[in-house]
Structures are given as structure tokens and as C-alpha cells.
Amino acid sequence: MCLPIVVATLIASVGEDPTLRPNITRTVVLAFLLAVAGIWWLAREFDIETERLISFFVQSIAFVGFAILIAAITAFIIRKFRR
Numbered sequence: 001m002c003l004p005i006v007v008a009t010l011i012a013s014v015g016e017d018p019t020l021r022p023n024i025t026r027t028v029v030l031a032f033l034l035a036v037a038g039i040w041w042l043a044r045e046f047d048i049e050t051e052r053l054i055s056f057f058v059q060s061i062a063f064v065g066f067a068i069l070i071a072a073i074t075a076f077i078i079r080k081f082r083r
Contacts (some may be wrong), residue, residue: 035060 039060043053 032064035064 036057041058043056
């Protein structure tokens with residue numbers, strides 16, 4: 001299953017059950033921290049300079065932001081069709 005669709009389904013279901021909000025927020029924050037730690041660890045393992053590491057961080061944030069944008073748009077469309 002495509003990741004944006006999964007995220008959009010989670011976002012669409014958040015409005016139905018308010019107890020899910022903290023769990024999704026915690027999951028997103030932990031996933032972000034894990035991604036940052038993973039990129040940092042790989043950079044140290046392969047002796048990548050700091051400028052390139054920052055470039056990887058920016059690209060990763062842009063990619064995740066794009067995935068979140070697609071998921072938000074998909075969640076909006078799903079909510080519109082449910083009504």
C-alpha cells in the first residue's frame with residue numbers, strides 16, 4: 001500500500017476519535033528523530049562532510065514534507081467523499 005494513502009487514512013480517522021491525536025503526533029515525531037539519527041549515523045560511517053550531511057537533512061525534510069502534503073490532500077478528498 002502506498003505510504004501517502006496510509007497516512008491520509010490515519011489523518012482522516014483522527015477526526016473520528018480524539019484519543020488518536022497524541023499517538024499520531026508522537027509517532028511522527030519519533031519517526032522524524034529516527035530519520036535524523038539514521039542519516040547522522042550513516043554520514044559518520046561513510047565519512048561524509050558536514051555540508052553534505054546538512055544537504056541530506058534538507059532533502060529528507062523536503063521529501064517528508066512532500067509526502068505529508070500528498071497525505072493531507074488525499075485526506076481532504078477522502079473526507080469530502082465520505083459526506
